[in-house]
Amino acid sequence: MKTEQLIAALVADRTRGRSLAQRLALAMLGGGLLSLLLFLATLGPRHDLGPALATWRFDLKLILVLLALVLAAGLCRTLARPAVPSHSGRRLSPLLALGAAAVAVELLIVSPAAWGTRLVGSNALICLTAIPMLSLAPLAALLIALRSAAPASPALAGAGAGLLAAESGAILYAFHCFDDSPLFVATWYTPAALLVVAVGTMAGHRLLRW
DSSP, X not given: OOHHHHHHHHHHHHTOSSOHHHHHHHHHHHHHHHHHHHHHHHTOOOTTHHHHTTSHHHHHHHHHHHHHHHHHHHXXXXXXXXXXXXXXXXGGHHHHHHHHHHHHHHHHHSOGGGHHHHHHOSOHHHHHHHXXXXXXXXXXXXXXXXXXXXXXXXXXXXXXXXXXXXHHHHHHHHXXXXXXXXXXXXXXXXXXXXXXXXXXXXXXXXXXXX
């Protein structure tokens, strides 16, 4: 049996039943509901959510995290396959472009004296802990769903799961966070997400090998 035929047979055996997209969607639904309950029990939405929705910075923050979630979902599916296209990370280019543009606009319209305040904000430490905390349930569910896949690189598949889980946690946290500046989002949401990606990478390396 040729290598390609062997891979195809293994993939067919491991992906019998629901499609990968369906399993990932169910994992996100289940893990997301658990995270939502945790969010409501610990953080909750900000008290000025209504007025905040009328501001462009808050709306842009939501657009950024929603775009990141959509792109991360596609990347996670790609990295779970037995053959990963080269330069698959380019899927995140729209997010990087929008984030860079948002930061550039903020720097142009805000006085340089206020840059530091906008960047540090008032919730930096909470951000670094809340996003990973809200990502744990989705990450665990995604890793379980990916156990029936056949990723070319288990570590990369775990990283994709980590990124997707992190963005689901970031969406919930965005409704609590009072810091809406693109400078804050770029500076603190990013390392919080990368922490979850690192955990997903290590877990994927151990749990997703086939």
